[in-house]
């Protein structure tokens with residue numbers, strides 16, 4: 417199967433400025449944490465990437481350890497890029513990768529040392545057959561490495577031309593603030609922060625979003641659908657091929673009766689809006705203008721389409737916001 421991108425790919429997507437930078441990101445971006453590894457169906461992953469690009473998704477998010485096996489999401493993505501995104505199409509893409517979680521044995525295979533970050537970036541570039549990534553992230557803060565060392569490694573990656581921008585992920589508000597200060601002093605301002613954020617996990621509202629606004633840093637929430645909980649996926653039990661059935665990152669035990677009641681109640685509001693619950697969950701995040709892009713995952717083209725279609729109905733009324741709020745306040 418040959419791939420020719422749709423000519424009208426940019427006509428319907430919304431693009432938001434990332435903080436106070438020069439970069440715009442699509443309102444919906446695609447992450448390759450799951451469904452793109454060596455254990456997954458390569459052609460299914462390839463179709464999802466094609467559809468994403470055809471619908472205006474220019475941003476694809478990876479990390480050294482995505483798979484499984486770790487590294488194979490980058491390898492597969494590299495093959496897809498080489499086969500289907502030839503010529504100048506690389507210039508139409510914002511590709512990110514990260515280092516910080518366990519990747520190889522010994523003292524240098526994880527966390528935030530300069531050694532780990534820069535070696536890992538070289539490995540990622542090789543796996544993806546790329547000369548540079550657009551965004552290189554420190555995947556998590558390292559309590560044992562001086563923050564200056566981790567940030568200097570990001571700055572070096574940018575100065576070497578192996579990354580165009582620096583980002584951080586999973587940093588709490590005070591440590592994010594320190595990181596932004598250091599990066600600013602180094603002359604490589606932080607482009608973006610990638611925190612977990614969804615209706616079911618709202619820690620970022622407690623200070624982090626304010627810090628991002630203060631420093632002009634963009635925000636790209638990951639797991640905006642709470643790994644599938646904020647969709648219709650689990651309304652009738654746990655499907656065989658679902659993430660909860662694999663029970664590694666999302667477990668059946670997370671889907672309690674209380675949680676299900678909440679999901680059903682949210683689903684009713686979504687139905688009244690003629691939207692899927694997934695779409696409403698994404699729109700709910702985007703109502704805050706500090707959110708640059710929502711970083712979804714998808715195991716099928718249909719799921720991806722459904723998520724992108726949230727852009728057809730982005731307004732939430734005050735009444736809907738209040739009704740959602742009271743459901744989220746319930747004990748689960």
Ligand SMILES: NC(=O)c1ccc[n+]([C@@H]2O[C@H](COP(=O)([O-])OP(=O)(O)OC[C@H]3O[C@@H](n4cnc5c(N)ncnc54)[C@H](OP(=O)(O)O)[C@@H]3O)[C@@H](O)[C@H]2O)c1
Nearest residue numbers: 447448449638639640641642643644647658659712713715
């Ligand atoms: N920085 C970090 O530490 C970090 C951590 C985690 C993730 N991330 C990034 O964030 C990205 C997204 O994370 P995520 O995959 O957890 O996001 P998510 O969007 O919350 O969950 C994606 C999963 O939800 C289900 N789903 C998606 N759309 C659906 C729809 N319309 N209807 C029904 N079910 C739907 C699918 O589950 P099934 O597979 O069951 O079909 C899909 O795999 C990752 O790929 C990665 O790039 C970053």
